Amino acid sequence: MIEARDLALRIGARNIVDGVSFAIRPGRVTALLGPNGAGKSTLISLLSGEHRPDGGSVEIDGEAMESFDPLALAKRRAVLLQHSSLDFDFTVAEVVALGRLPFRATRDALDDDEACLAARCQSGIEPLWSRLYRTLSGGERQRVQFARALAQIWRRENGVSVRRYLMLDEPTSALDLRHRRLLLESSRRLAGEGIGVLAVLHDLNLAADYADDVVLLDNGRVMAAGEKDQVLTQENLSACFMTPVEIMTRADGSKAILA
Amino acid sequence: MSVARVARPPALRRLPRAVLLGGLAMLLGLAFLLALGIGAMQIPAGEVLRVLFGFETDSQAAAIVLGLRLPRAVLAILVGAGLGISGAALQGLFRNPLADPGLIGISGGAALGAVSVIVLGHLLIALLPLAADPHLLPVAAFLGGLAATFATERLAHHRGVAATGILLLAGIAINAMAGAIMGVLIYSSDDSQLREITFWTMGSLAKGGWSGVTLSAPFVILAVLMLLRCAAPLNAMLLGEREAHHLGVSIERLKRVVMIAGALAVGASVAVSGIIAFVGVVVPHLVRMAAGPDHRVVLPGSALLGAVLLLVADCGARVIVAPAEMPIGLVTSLIGSPFFLWLLLRRKGLGA
Numbered sequence: 001m002i003e004a005r006d007l008a009l010r011i012g013a014r015n016i017v018d019g020v021s022f023a024i025r026p027g028r029v030t031a032l033l034g035p036n037g038a039g040k041s042t043l044i045s046l047l048s049g050e051h052r053p054d055g056g057s058v059e060i061d062g063e064a065m066e067s068f069d070p071l072a073l074a075k076r077r078a079v080l081l082q083h084s085s086l087d088f089d090f091t092v093a094e095v096v097a098l099g100r101l102p103f104r105a106t107r108d109a110l111d112d113d114e115a116c117l118a119a120r121c122q123s124g125i126e127p128l129w130s131r132l133y134r135t136l137s138g139g140e141r142q143r144v145q146f147a148r149a150l151a152q153i154w155r156r157e158n159g160v161s162v163r164r165y166l167m168l169d170e171p172t173s174a175l176d177l178r179h180r181r182l183l184l185e186s187s188r189r190l191a192g193e194g195i196g197v198l199a200v201l202h203d204l205n206l207a208a209d210y211a212d213d214v215v216l217l218d219n220g221r222v223m224a225a226g227e228k229d230q231v232l233t234q235e236n237l238s239a240c241f242m243t244p245v246e247i248m249t250r251a252d253g254s255k256a257i258l259a
Numbered sequence: 260m261s262v263a264r265v266a267r268p269p270a271l272r273r274l275p276r277a278v279l280l281g282g283l284a285m286l287l288g289l290a291f292l293l294a295l296g297i298g299a300m301q302i303p304a305g306e307v308l309r310v311l312f313g314f315e316t317d318s319q320a321a322a323i324v325l326g327l328r329l330p331r332a333v334l335a336i337l338v339g340a341g342l343g344i345s346g347a348a349l350q351g352l353f354r355n356p357l358a359d360p361g362l363i364g365i366s367g368g369a370a371l372g373a374v375s376v377i378v379l380g381h382l383l384i385a386l387l388p389l390a391a392d393p394h395l396l397p398v399a400a401f402l403g404g405l406a407a408t409f410a411t412e413r414l415a416h417h418r419g420v421a422a423t424g425i426l427l428l429a430g431i432a433i434n435a436m437a438g439a440i441m442g443v444l445i446y447s448s449d450d451s452q453l454r455e456i457t458f459w460t461m462g463s464l465a466k467g468g469w470s471g472v473t474l475s476a477p478f479v480i481l482a483v484l485m486l487l488r489c490a491a492p493l494n495a496m497l498l499g500e501r502e503a504h505h506l507g508v509s510i511e512r513l514k515r516v517v518m519i520a521g522a523l524a525v526g527a528s529v530a531v532s533g534i535i536a537f538v539g540v541v542v543p544h545l546v547r548m549a550a551g552p553d554h555r556v557v558l559p560g561s562a563l564l565g566a567v568l569l570l571v572a573d574c575g576a577r578v579i580v581a582p583a584e585m586p587i588g589l590v591t592s593l594i595g596s597p598f599f600l601w602l603l604l605r606r607k608g609l610g611a
Contacts, residue, residue: 050504074507081501087356088497088552101495102507152506 001025001061002077002165002196007046008055009039016042017053018220024196026163029187031207031228032200034217035241040200041082043217044169047198048079061163074102077165078149082173084141092128092136092144096120099151111156119150122186124179138174146171146183153195166190168199172206184210204245204257208232216240232257279550283563287336290570294332295324297574299582334467334475335573336566338532339542341479341524343565346539347546347557348486351493352517353423356547357602360525360539362427363518367434368407369529370460371441372399377455378444397474397530404526407433412518423500426514462533462588464573471531482524483562485516490554493517497552535588537595538565544602 002024009017017039024030024047032040045051047058049065058065060076068076078099086095096119100112120126123146128136133144146168153164166187172180184206187197191212201207207214207228214231216223218240224231232255237245246258274282295311296302302310302320309315310324342360350358360366376383376399383395414429415422445456467475492513495503504510528535546560569587572594576587 045501048505050501070504070509071507074505077505079505081499081505084499084502086498087354089547090497090552094551094553095498098495098498098506101491104491 001059001163002047002198003059004043004047004056005059006056007043007053007058009042009046009051009053015220017046019056020217020220020222021056022215022222022225024165024167024198025213026165026196027191027194028212029184029191029197029199029210030213030215031211032198032215032217033202033204033207033240034223038217039220040217041169042220044079044167044198044200048077048167049073050079060165071102074152076162077167078152080145080149080166080168080171082169084145086133090133092125092131092133095133095144096125096147096151099148102152108155111154114156115151115154118154119147122150122189123147124182139176139179142171142174143179143183146186150186150190153190163194163196165196165198168197170200170202172201172203180206204232204237204259208255208257229255273551274549276550276553276556279546279556279560280563283560283567286567287563287570290567290574291332291336294335294570294574295328298323298328298577330467330469330472331464331573332570333472334464334531335569337472337475337479338464338528338535339538339565339567339569340483340562341475341528341565342535342538343542343561343563343568344483344486344558345521345524346565347543347554347561348489348493348517349521349539350543351496351554351557352514353427354497354499356544357540357599360521361434361536363430363521364407364411364433364437365404365522365525366529366534367437368410369400369404369526370534371407371437372401372403373397373459373530373533374441374444374456375399375403377459378448378452394470394474397471400530401478401526403437404529405522407437408518408522408526412515458586459533460588461586462535462591463576463584463586464532464569465584467531475527475531478523478527482520482527485520486524487558489513489517489520490558493554493558494552533586533588535569536592537599538568538591541595541598541602542568 004023005021007017007020008015020043032043034040046053049058049068049070060068093116096116097112099119100109100115103109103112120129123143125143125147128140128144133141136144149166153166155161155164168187171183175183180203187199188210191197199211211228213226214228215225216231216236223240224236232247234245234247237257237259241259243259248256248258250256292304292307295307296304300323302324306315306320307324310321315321345360349360349363350356353362373396376396380395411426411429411433414433415426445453448456492503492508495506495508496513500510525539542565543557543561546557546564550556550560572590573587576585576590579585
């Protein structure tokens with residue numbers, strides 16, 4: 001479990017993150033929702049160990065974040081960021097293989113090929129495999145970066161393994177309808193393997209369909225957090241996004257959010 | 260999918276690592292023999308080999324090969340390898356394929372050190388006889404390069420983090436300061452000093468000799484070894500600093516190692532040979548065009564190709580205006596600047 005307690009980060013006089021406590025639990029998909037500028041990306045940078053908070057603490061499976069160096073962190077969690085630019089002519093295969101960097105010169109490096117292959121399959125990027133990354137569209141690049149993150153957290157089944165986490169910052173922003181679903185289905189499968197997934201999403205319906213838990217962030221504070229059915233209510237969403245939101249129940253009992 | 264998207268991607272022709280490095284090593288051997296054989300007195304390759312392996316010791320050819328051309332060729336290899344590999348590593352660190360070792364102040368600082376010794380050296384000798392040592396100029400150039408890099412790095416640091424953009428700007432500022440002080444020194448120099456400064460900025464391997472080799476070799480070799488170990492983290496760096504951090508790279512340590520190694524290699528090279536431009540930019544590019552951007556190929560490949568290119572350029576410098584000699588920095592600039600321009604235009608064409 002990655003547990004944030006009372007996190008705070010200030011930039012100048014602004015509180016970007018202000019007293020946030022919540023957890024990424026193994027085996028569960030947690031959706032992080034909130035309006036633009038709510039502090040979602042900043043929160044990810046704190047939870048992933050990229051920045052140190054001004055206040056509060058982050059613990060990974062009971063150990064303080066400060067006790068991990070970048071390499072030890074990289075073996076526990078993978079992060080997919082919003083924008084990735086690349087000015088050099090790497091192929092898609094080479095970009096995905098970079099996900100195995102934390103394992104170079106270790107026994108796990110023996111699994112590199114298998115990990116990349118599994119990541120390629122799961123993210124559906126076979127047709128792109130030998131293309132140059134620079135020639136891809138935005139959505140294709142996003143899927144390749146997702147595959148890189150998958151290669152990083154991949155482990156052999158039955159292998160001795162630590163708990164792993166996947167943090168996705170708007171992983172679906174450039175994806176078409178089908179690939180949004182595919183990406184979240186992959187995330188669900190990973191949660192099924194015991195990985196803790198945190199995803200910043202803008203599409204409330206994706207959160208309703210694929211998340212276990214939802215955290216609503218507004219103005220750097222947690223407005224509501226918990227199981228999705230309790231959090232994704234008309235009152236919560238309307239207040240958080242400051243726009244009227246309606247929730248319908250489909251024939252199969254699942255929820256559709258209209259905004 | 261649109262037609263444009265379905266259109267075939269540019270075919271990917273990449274030389275495998277072993278082929279590229281093996282080929283470059285062979286080229287290096289050939290260029291080495293060429294450099295030992297060519298010049299005012301042509302010596303056939305067979306005779307060069309006999310001299311090198313000690314079968315011919317007291318001929319005129321032996322004296323020329325061992326006494327004059329061998330130290331010069333070894334120096335060309337050291338300087339070329341140092342400039343090539345530092346250029347490659349710095350381009351990776353700054354995630355900019357057009358970056359140059361001059362950017363972070365190394366060349367500017369080294370030039371200031373050298374010009375100071377040329378103009379003020381005689382004053383120093385009057386105070387301190389030790390300063391008459393012929394090593395004074397290269398040592399000053401080396402220290403100047405290191406100091407400028409250190410200043411650049413310090414200036415860019417904020418809360419323990421060096422922002423890459425600020426690093427580049429700080430490098431430009433440091434170069435400008437070094438240029439301004441150099442201007443004052445040049446303005447107050449006499450004719451013979453002016454001439455010496457001019458030739459120094461054009462670069463030459465003629466004066467280094469064995470003392471140049473012993474002076475630069477330890478630093479260049481150390482730098483090459485340091486940089487070769489950075490190949491994998493530099494690959495991650497190409498994805499972005501944050502991505503590299505998430506892949507387990509200690510960004511600050513990587514920046515420090517690459518900058519120090521770059522300053523060592525470039526500083527030592529500039530110290531013994533003057534300013535030799537464009538090798539650091541052009542060589543890594545050629546390697547990337549042949550074998551892709553993986554630093555496990557680009558770093559050793561740039562060291563090898565830099566050495567080959569400088570050996571060949573030095574042959575050119577000795578032959579073009581024989582029996583006189585052209586400064587090698589002019590040769591590399593004359594070839595390198597149009598090539599650099601072509602690179603820029605090509606990138607513009609790609610819209611990258």
